[in-house]
Amino acid sequence: MSVKVSASGIIVKPEPTKIGRLEITRADIMNTAFRFLWSHPFREMTVNKLMDQTSVSRSSFYNYFSDTHELIESLLEILESDILQGANPWLTDDGDPVALLHQSLTAEVHVCYRCGPFLKAITDAAGTDARLEAGWYGMLGRFDDAVRERVIADQALGLIESFDPRSVATALNQVDASMYVRAFGQRPRSRPGPVLDAISRLWISSLYGERWVANRMSTLYREQGASR
Amino acid sequence: MSVKVSASGIIVKPEPTKIGRLEITRADIMNTAFRFLWSHPFREMTVNKLMDQTSVSRSSFYNYFSDTHELIESLLEILESDILQGANPWLTDDGDPVALLHQSLTAEVHVCYRCGPFLKAITDAAGTDARLEAGWYGMLGRFDDAVRERVIADQALGLIESFDPRSVATALNQVDASMYVRAFGQRPRSRPGPVLDAISRLWISSLYGERWVANRMSTLYREQGASR
DNA sequence: GACTTTTACTGACATAGTGTCAGAATTTAC
DNA sequence: GTAAATTCTGACACTATGTCAGTAAAAGTC
Numbered sequence: 001m002s003v004k005v006s007a008s009g010i011i012v013k014p015e016p017t018k019i020g021r022l023e024i025t026r027a028d029i030m031n032t033a034f035r036f037l038w039s040h041p042f043r044e045m046t047v048n049k050l051m052d053q054t055s056v057s058r059s060s061f062y063n064y065f066s067d068t069h070e071l072i073e074s075l076l077e078i079l080e081s082d083i084l085q086g087a088n089p090w091l092t093d094d095g096d097p098v099a100l101l102h103q104s105l106t107a108e109v110h111v112c113y114r115c116g117p118f119l120k121a122i123t124d125a126a127g128t129d130a131r132l133e134a135g136w137y138g139m140l141g142r143f144d145d146a147v148r149e150r151v152i153a154d155q156a157l158g159l160i161e162s163f164d165p166r167s168v169a170t171a172l173n174q175v176d177a178s179m180y181v182r183a184f185g186q187r188p189r190s191r192p193g194p195v196l197d198a199i200s201r202l203w204i205s206s207l208y209g210e211r212w213v214a215n216r217m218s219t220l221y222r223e224q225g226a227s228r
Numbered sequence: 229m230s231v232k233v234s235a236s237g238i239i240v241k242p243e244p245t246k247i248g249r250l251e252i253t254r255a256d257i258m259n260t261a262f263r264f265l266w267s268h269p270f271r272e273m274t275v276n277k278l279m280d281q282t283s284v285s286r287s288s289f290y291n292y293f294s295d296t297h298e299l300i301e302s303l304l305e306i307l308e309s310d311i312l313q314g315a316n317p318w319l320t321d322d323g324d325p326v327a328l329l330h331q332s333l334t335a336e337v338h339v340c341y342r343c344g345p346f347l348k349a350i351t352d353a354a355g356t357d358a359r360l361e362a363g364w365y366g367m368l369g370r371f372d373d374a375v376r377e378r379v380i381a382d383q384a385l386g387l388i389e390s391f392d393p394r395s396v397a398t399a400l401n402q403v404d405a406s407m408y409v410r411a412f413g414q415r416p417r418s419r420p421g422p423v424l425d426a427i428s429r430l431w432i433s434s435l436y437g438e439r440w441v442a443n444r445m446s447t448l449y450r451e452q453g454a455s456r
Numbered sequence: 457g458a459c460t461t462t463t464a465c466t467g468a469c470a471t472a473g474t475g476t477c478a479g480a481a482t483t484t485a486c
Numbered sequence: 487g488t489a490a491a492t493t494c495t496g497a498c499a500c501t502a503t504g505t506c507a508g509t510a511a512a513a514g515t516c
Contacts, residue, residue: 249511249512274501274502274503275502275504276501276502276503287504287506290503290505294504295503295504
């Protein structure tokens, strides 16, 4: 894109490009969609309603995305890198695995709390479009693989007992994803503390054993009088 | 309808039915929908395609259901009782709780394996309609409550350590639901064995501790050589 | 069996949202 | 300043929805 070739085959220019109008409009649409999905479910997002909030017409939408699902897919890509970043400690670092796992889960909960309604929009949208569904499942699958790798490594070290790492990795990731959508997908969102505690309990007890769990609870349940 | 005349003017069929035309047509539509959803995702189910497979016209659909979501809601009610039935042992019976839990999970996996694509249809449809979504979350909520009750009871007996039972119950039910949809929702469906193993591990280790898990695995992982 | 009444069904219509395309408007190239 | 490109838009065709007035079938009545 930075170098264009004319019909005669001559290299035309290294493109001075002030700032692409194209990029601006595209970003405008994506931002508008993100804002819209913060306060409305995906099912209410029509191309019309969306483009009313931008400076360009409805038809222009189709210069950038073939439909609303492709738009969501673009937003999803951004999200994936955000989440993966926070999950890094346990997946890659050396040290106390239980501490690292808890650290990764904490980061993940934070990111997903912040974009809960958008996360829900993605899963809703995935159900209405085959391509997006494949993209969403693809992302989940990459998470599964990463977790599986780490489990295998810790099994080799004797830190985790021997069991089929694939299905357990999938199940653990599914807990996270479905809890985030359910707890943070609708406003008012649930508070992240209890969600983190529950998720941590499941991950730690099923991988490293329940003796590690108690240390990692953000709030001691008894202290707050067993309230909701 | 009791007498049909073909294009050539020949009387095609006499109708022997006496009663319940309404119930019959309603059941016809519901059966057709169920069959359709076995081989197509919900997003492809239009009123047109559906009613083409029945003996009545598209318009008639609206005599029975206000839209496709309400139809799904009716089918969901049937499903809920099916699942609850299998879950009964752990929820209500006396005896070894770990054994009963495993028994309940086994039954649940079986039911959900059998109607996997339909389960996926429900969750897809829930994302596209507020009322159905409320119904689906309502059902999940009732499961959460039942599990929570049982956890509280076992906590009182000292069988389960003291922690917030609500969020853990929700998380555990979410594992089940999301795994069933993911593993059994698309054909070819995953085999139920590994799914049951993974789910059992999460439930048992997070509630009763990992020392109980090994006994309950349907297949000993080492024996099958850590394949895939 | 001929009648009215009730019940179940249907075709035709209005509406909403989608995606396309030819051409207008705007920016960039020279 | 004009040509070429890029970007945008109104108008159109199409699909699916849900409604409704009217038709057909069944049940009730004598």
